[in-house]
Amino acid sequence: MQVVELPNTERVFALKNVRLFYKKSGTLRFASHLDMNRVMTRLLRLSKVPIWYTEGFNRHPYITFALPLSLGFTSEWEVMDFRLDNDDFSLLKAQEMISSVCPKGIEVIALKEPVFKSGKIAKADFCVTFSTDTNITEESVQSFLSQPEIKFMKKTKKGGETEIDLAKKIFSYSVEKSEDSICLNLRLPAGGQDNINPKMLIDAYYNATPDVSGGYAVCRKALLLEDGTLFE
Amino acid sequence: MKKEQLEQLFLTVQKPGRYAGGEMGCVMKDPANVDVRFAFCFPDTYEIGMSHLGMKILYGLFNEREDVWCERVFAPALDFEQVMREHNIPLFALESRDPIKEFDFIGFTLQYELSYTNVLNMLELAGLPLRSAEREGLAPLVVAGGPCACNPEPLADFVDLFFLGEGEEVDLEVIDLYKQYRAEGGEDKNEFLRRAAQIEGVYVPSLYDVTYDTSGKILAYTPKDGAPEMVHKRIMGDMDKAYYPKNVPVPFTEIVHDRAVMEIFRGCIRGCRFCQAGFIYRPVREKSPEVINAEARALCENTGYEEMSLSSLSTSDYTAIQPLLENMIEWTDEEKISLSLPSLRIDNFSPELLEKMKMIRKSGLTFAPEAGTQRLRDVINKNITEEDILSSCKIAFSGGYTAVKLYFMIGLPTETDDDIRGIAELGQRIVDLYYQTKERPKGKGVNVSISVSTFVPKPFTPFQFCPQITEEEMRRRQQLLRDSVTTKKISLSWHDSATSSLEGAMARGDRRMGKVILNAYLSGAKMDSWGEYFDYNRWLEAFKSAGLTPEFYANRERDTSEINPWDHLDFGVSKEFLVREYSLAKCAATTPNCREKCAGCGAAKYGKGVCFEKR
Numbered sequence: 001m002q003v004v005e006l007p008n009t010e011r012v013f014a015l016k017n018v019r020l021f022y023k024k025s026g027t028l029r030f031a032s033h034l035d036m037n038r039v040m041t042r043l044l045r046l047s048k049v050p051i052w053y054t055e056g057f058n059r060h061p062y063i064t065f066a067l068p069l070s071l072g073f074t075s076e077w078e079v080m081d082f083r084l085d086n087d088d089f090s091l092l093k094a095q096e097m098i099s100s101v102c103p104k105g106i107e108v109i110a111l112k113e114p115v116f117k118s119g120k121i122a123k124a125d126f127c128v129t130f131s132t133d134t135n136i137t138e139e140s141v142q143s144f145l146s147q148p149e150i151k152f153m154k155k156t157k158k159g160g161e162t163e164i165d166l167a168k169k170i171f172s173y174s175v176e177k178s179e180d181s182i183c184l185n186l187r188l189p190a191g192g193q194d195n196i197n198p199k200m201l202i203d204a205y206y207n208a209t210p211d212v213s214g215g216y217a218v219c220r221k222a223l224l225l226e227d228g229t230l231f232e
Numbered sequence: 233m234k235k236e237q238l239e240q241l242f243l244t245v246q247k248p249g250r251y252a253g254g255e256m257g258c259v260m261k262d263p264a265n266v267d268v269r270f271a272f273c274f275p276d277t278y279e280i281g282m283s284h285l286g287m288k289i290l291y292g293l294f295n296e297r298e299d300v301w302c303e304r305v306f307a308p309a310l311d312f313e314q315v316m317r318e319h320n321i322p323l324f325a326l327e328s329r330d331p332i333k334e335f336d337f338i339g340f341t342l343q344y345e346l347s348y349t350n351v352l353n354m355l356e357l358a359g360l361p362l363r364s365a366e367r368e369g370l371a372p373l374v375v376a377g378g379p380c381a382c383n384p385e386p387l388a389d390f391v392d393l394f395f396l397g398e399g400e401e402v403d404l405e406v407i408d409l410y411k412q413y414r415a416e417g418g419e420d421k422n423e424f425l426r427r428a429a430q431i432e433g434v435y436v437p438s439l440y441d442v443t444y445d446t447s448g449k450i451l452a453y454t455p456k457d458g459a460p461e462m463v464h465k466r467i468m469g470d471m472d473k474a475y476y477p478k479n480v481p482v483p484f485t486e487i488v489h490d491r492a493v494m495e496i497f498r499g500c501i502r503g504c505r506f507c508q509a510g511f512i513y514r515p516v517r518e519k520s521p522e523v524i525n526a527e528a529r530a531l532c533e534n535t536g537y538e539e540m541s542l543s544s545l546s547t548s549d550y551t552a553i554q555p556l557l558e559n560m561i562e563w564t565d566e567e568k569i570s571l572s573l574p575s576l577r578i579d580n581f582s583p584e585l586l587e588k589m590k591m592i593r594k595s596g597l598t599f600a601p602e603a604g605t606q607r608l609r610d611v612i613n614k615n616i617t618e619e620d621i622l623s624s625c626k627i628a629f630s631g632g633y634t635a636v637k638l639y640f641m642i643g644l645p646t647e648t649d650d651d652i653r654g655i656a657e658l659g660q661r662i663v664d665l666y667y668q669t670k671e672r673p674k675g676k677g678v679n680v681s682i683s684v685s686t687f688v689p690k691p692f693t694p695f696q697f698c699p700q701i702t703e704e705e706m707r708r709r710q711q712l713l714r715d716s717v718t719t720k721k722i723s724l725s726w727h728d729s730a731t732s733s734l735e736g737a738m739a740r741g742d743r744r745m746g747k748v749i750l751n752a753y754l755s756g757a758k759m760d761s762w763g764e765y766f767d768y769n770r771w772l773e774a775f776k777s778a779g780l781t782p783e784f785y786a787n788r789e790r791d792t793s794e795i796n797p798w799d800h801l802d803f804g805v806s807k808e809f810l811v812r813e814y815s816l817a818k819c820a821a822t823t824p825n826c827r828e829k830c831a832g833c834g835a836a837k838y839g840k841g842v843c844f845e846k847r
Contacts, residue, residue, distance in 0.1 A: 027254030030242060031484040035249060039484045042256070042536030045567075059568050060538070072243045103256045131236055215240035 016052060016083040018091060019232075020098065021109040024075045028105030033068040039106075040080060046101040049094045052083035066118040066231065067190060067223060070197060075220040079231065081114060115232040116225065123171060123228070124190035125221040126198045130182045134214025138177045141184055144205050145173055152204045166204060169196045190223065233321060238329065241319060245312045249485030250278035253304075253326035257535060258481040259291070260327055261301040267414075268407050270294055270302040271325050271332040271372070273340045275350035276761070278306040282481070283489035285543055286341060286378065290399055292477030300407060303327040304481070305338075307350045308357070310759070316357060323357040333358045336410060338372045339403075340391070342380035345738035346731060346761040348387060351376075352753045355390065362750065364392050364438060370413075370421045375406070381435075382465075382512050383691040385797040386738055388437035389746035392421070393428055395435075396801060397465030397512075398498070400475060402433035429459040433466035435801065442743055448784060450742060450795040464802045465512070469840045471498065471519040476527045479534040491539035491572070494528040495519065496556070500545035501826035501842055503833075504602070505613045505817050506644065508690040509545055511810075512803045514833060515841035516549075516826060521556040528560060532569055540564065541572040548573075574598075597628050600639040603647075604654025610820040611646050613813075618658065625662050630671040635679040636662065642709045643687040643701040643732075645817065652709050655682065656716035663721045681723045684713065686732035689786075690739050691798045692805060694813035700736040700786040703729050730768040731760065736786035737775075742797035745785070747778035806834035 024036075031039055041061055044051050053059040066079035084094070095111035102108060130136045144150075150166040171187040188196040198218055206212065223231040242248035263269065272291055274281030281287065287304070294302035303325035308316060315321070322331040332338055338358065340351050352362050355374065361367050364374065376387065377395035384394040395402050406428055413424050422438075429436040439459035443451040455461055468474040476495065483490065499516035500509065519527075524542075532540060544550060557571075564571050601621055603609045609616065625636055640655050659680050666678035686706050689695045701709070706729040717724060738745065751774035759765040775782055790796070792811045799807065809832060816823060823831050826842045836843035 027252040028484070030239075030249045030252040032249070035484045035486070038486075038490075039256075041538065042482065045538065046536040053568055058570070071248070104254060131240075133237075215236065217236070 016085075016087060017081055017114055018084055018094070018111060019114040020080045020082070020111050021232075022078050022080070022102075023107040023109060024069065024078050024105060025107070026074075026105035028103070029072055029074050032071045033065070036065065036069075037063060039103075043098065043101060043103075043106070044082065047094075047097040049097050050085040050089055052085045064118070067121055067124070069220060070199065070218070073218045073220055077109075077220065077222045077230075079118070079223060081118070112232070118231075119192060120225050121191035121223050121231050122189065122193065122226040123187055123224040125224065126186045126188060127219045127221055128184040128186065128198055128202060128216055129219070130184070130216045131214055134212065134216075136182055136212045136214060138175050138182055140209055140212065141175050141182065141205065144208060145170070145175075145184075145201075150201070150204055150208075152200050154200065166196065166201055169194070170201075185221075187224075233319070235329070238321065241315050241321075245315060246309060247278075247485055249483070250306065251308065251312060251326070253329065255481045255483050257479045258304075258327055259295040259301070261295075263301065263328065263330070265298075266301040267299040267411055268301075268337065269330075269335040270300060270337040270339060270407070271305050271335045272302050273305040273332075273338060273351075273354055274307070275340055275342075275347040275354060276307050276759075277309055278483070278485070279487040281306045282483050282487045284341070284343065285493050285495060286399075288477055288480040288493075289475065289495075290403065292480065293400055293475045294403070294407075296475070297404075299411070301327075305332055305354070307354055307759070310765075313353075313357065322359045323354055331358065333360055333372065336371045336373065337407070338374045340374070340376040340378075342376050342378040342384075342387070344761060345380055345386075345735050348738065348749050349753045349757045349760055351387065352390065352749065353758045362753075363389050365389075367392075368421065370419050370424055373410070373421070373424075377403070379509065379512060380739075382508070382801065382803055383739065383741070383798040384435060384437060384801075385743045386741040386745035386749060388743045389750070391437070392425060393434060393436050395466075396433050396463055397803070398468050399466075400468055402431060402466045405431050406434060426457045426459070429457075432464055435463045437743070440800070448780075450797065452795070453800045455800075462800055462802050465804060467515075467804075467838055467840070468498070468517070469838065471517045472523045474519075476531075478527070478530045480531070482535050482537070489541075491541055492528070492531045492535055492537035493541055493543045494524060494531065496524055496542050496544045496547070496550050498544070499841065501549055502546060502615070503613055503813075503823055503825060503831065505611070505694040505813055506602070506641065506687060506690075508693050511692045511805050511833070513545070514804045514835035515838060515843045517841035518551060521552045521559060524556060525559045529563060532564075532567065538568065539570050539572065541574060543574070597633050597635070598637040598639065599624065601658065602639065602641050603644055603651060604640065604656070604658050605651045607820050608644055608647060608651045608654070610822050611817050612644055613817070613822050615822055615825065618661075621658070622661065622665055625665055626669055629666050629669040629673075629678075632673055634666075634673055634676045635681070637681045637683060638662075640682060640684050641687040642684055642713065643706060645687075645695055645698045646820075647709075649709075649712060652712050653716045655684070655713055656718075656722070659717065659722045660719065663719060678721055679723065680721060681725065682717075683725045683727075684710070685727035686729060688732055688736045688739055691796065692803050692810070694810045694817055696740065696796065696810060697790045697792055697814055699789050700733070702783075702787055703733045706732065728763055728766070731763070731766055733782060733786060734760070734768065734771055737782040738785075740797070741785050744778065744780060748774045748780060751777050804833070804835040804838065809833045 040063055044061055051061045053061055062083050064081045069075050091111050099108045152164055152166050153161045154164050156162050169189055174185045176183045186198055242251055272287055274287055291302050294300050305325050322333055324331050355362050373392050375393045376391045377399050381394045409428055425436045428434050429439050439456055441454045445451050497518040499513040501516050502510055504510050602614045603612055659682050662680050663678055666672055689698045689700055752771050755770050757770050
């Protein structure tokens with residue numbers, strides 16, 4: 001058996017591990033992270049792509065998601081890893097097979113070999129769209145975000161609360177006004193180290209601006225490394 | 233309301249996936265291209281309703297037709313119901329999100345009595361008057377079917393038309409009549425109902441006058457406007473030719489039974505005297521193993537399910553179970569689909585079957601002796617012996633099992649305190665057997681869990697004449713059993729006694745129960761099968777203000793000559809047979825199963841199934 005030493009880079013060349021990039025939209029945004037596990041398992045089964053199953057008594061496909069997506073969010077850059085049972089199987093062919101069985105709300109972007117470890121994810125881009133029937137203005141969003149400090153009580157895993165300053169967490173933002181909506185683009189910390197859900201910012205905004213109301217939609221546009229490189 | 237606004241509201245409640253629709257396998261159509269829109273309502277939450285096989289069959293069957301669009305509707309959980317009321321969102325169908333008020337048919341499946349208040353709540357959320365007489369237009373017609381429709385009288389005030397028996401044919405016949413009536417320019421609901429009542433299997437309660445004597449018992453049912461004196465249930469004669477879905481909506485959110493389900497036969501040969509399903513689905517009709525194998529495979533192929541269960545009232549009674557499993561394991565193993573076999577009987581639980589099950593999946597083992605002593609098991613015609621139970625447990629323990637679950641009922645007719653203690657003693661003997669079994673798993677203890685429900689007498693069973701024990705007596709017997717169990721290796725669990733009492737009154741209720749259900753609903757009753765919302769006092773009040781008592785319906789012995797609220801309906805078993813079985817029960821005499829000897833129940837008149845198998 002030949003032992004291959006992994007080159008000392010951030011790049012990983014794991015055998016069999018493949019990475020699916022897809023968009024999530026429509027009613028599937030009401031599928032939680034746990035639900036997505038079920039959906040994708042069945043999707044892979046339906047596609048008949050030769051996937052690798054765990055060897056235990058309760059055999060199931062090996063699936064991991066790079067970063068969970070909050071219930072209700074759409075996404076343009078979802079990342080899921082699984083393993084192929086056959087190294088020689090064409091990724092292009094597999095991608096076609098998966099695409100052909102996708103339900104409404106899942107759109108495959110690419111199936112590739114993983115480039116980075118998912119632990120390298122450090123940032124995420126979001127777009128928050130405020131719906132047309134709100135009284136939210138570009139100026140009020142702008143002035144809220146330009147404050148030096150945005151205090152927010154974050155729930156801790158242990159059930160308590162801790163105060164954080166969201167203003168320090170925002171890497172960048174921009175507000176765009178189009179004909180029928182206001183879009184807030186945000187770059188926030190994401191991943192295992194530090195993770196800020198854009199909902200916190202929106203909640204803080206609504207709390208600080210009691211006279212505005214109305215719905216909004218959140219789309220995760222991209223997952224990024226520390227240096228801003230797209231996570232692939 | 234706009235789609236975005238509604239979806240925004242979804243995000244304010246628990247598990248919005250229950251209301252969003254858009255699952256894989258759901259059927260979308262253009263409303264402009266269909267003639268009939270059917271809202272198939274399950275009067276409980278999504279998780280429960282989506283686990284129900286009957287809905288999947290009829291959903292697929294209706295939608296095979298180009299001119300019909302059948303959509304699913306479930307009862308909203310209380311949080312979403314509140315949101316709906318606050319924002320004036322009428323009850324909508326999952327697929328189109330159109331208000332069901334605009335549909336042609338609103339069809340409820342009645343699986344258990346405690347869902348009746350949910351039927352009323354769903355009608356109200358739809359924006360419809362609750363009482364049939366107050367809904368004047370032809371559409372939407374409120375129809376209902378399912379096992380509880382065998383005594384439809386408690387819902388007679390609210391439902392326009394009931395389907396008796398299996399729905400595959402009669403439902404479509406009514407839909408066709410509706411189309412035809414519409415095409416003729418017909419708009420009169422009563423005229424339509426009169427014509428529908430001529431279709432076999434259709435019961436229109438408003439076409440029957442009921443009279444009562446001074447004690448409240450029924451004097452007579454009088455049909456009018458040409459409605460039949462006796463309404464006969466419908467069955468599918470040839471199960472191999474019956475429709476079976478090749479694809480079903482596959483939920484993405486978690487539900488109770490999230491797996492592909494393959495029906496293998498209808499009915500049951502056993503004739504356990506407490507079991508309504510065992511009588512109303514007669515005669516037993518099997519699908520052939522070839523058909524099951526092909527249909528099961530198609531279903532897995534199209535849904536992507538990784539688990540499949542075989543469905544019937546008693547899986548091991550399927551005549552070709554061995555070859556069927558052999559054929560199925562061949563591909564389920566290949567496709568990594570785990571197969572589960574619920575409803576196994578103790579007496580034909582063979583080592584070979586256990587071996588097959590181990591190949592399939594090591595799940596829990598559950599047996600249902602139902603009663604603690606042989607005498608009482610003979611009374612209820614549960615034809616298994618203590619030896620059967622112990623030998624099955626021995627096979628299971630030798631095969632590596634360390635836990636068995638046993639189902640019992642208390643409050644069975646003729647039950648004595650000895651029978652109750654017998655439950656604990658049987659449990660103890662199983663515990664002892666474990667330690668006597670040499671091949672038992674080394675170093676592991678045993679757990680025998682005993683689950684106890686309360687017997688509820690049901691229509692169309694030999695015990696339909698029996699009094700149900702009172703709630704007080706239920707609690708006394710539960711305590712007696714608790715005191716009789718002396719080891720921690722036996723764990724006991726209970727069914728709530730108050731809900732059993734209400735179920736008992738509803739199951740054998742007459743038309744006047746409609747007032748009770750309405751009163752209870754108006755005072756806030758819904759989701760009664762969910763313990764946390766159930767309030768028995770509310771129901772007692774509802775009985776009182778309707779001038780009725782639950783005892784009249786549940787706790788008195790009914791003379792066999794008394795006219796029951798369901799006596800003008802024919803489910804295949806004759807009243808003479810039920811009376812005969814009841815007197816055999818009283819002297820603890822058993823009746824052989826259908827394959828051993830015909831008991832002359834009456835179901836042979838259909839000319840199908842087990843009654844004509846070669847013996």
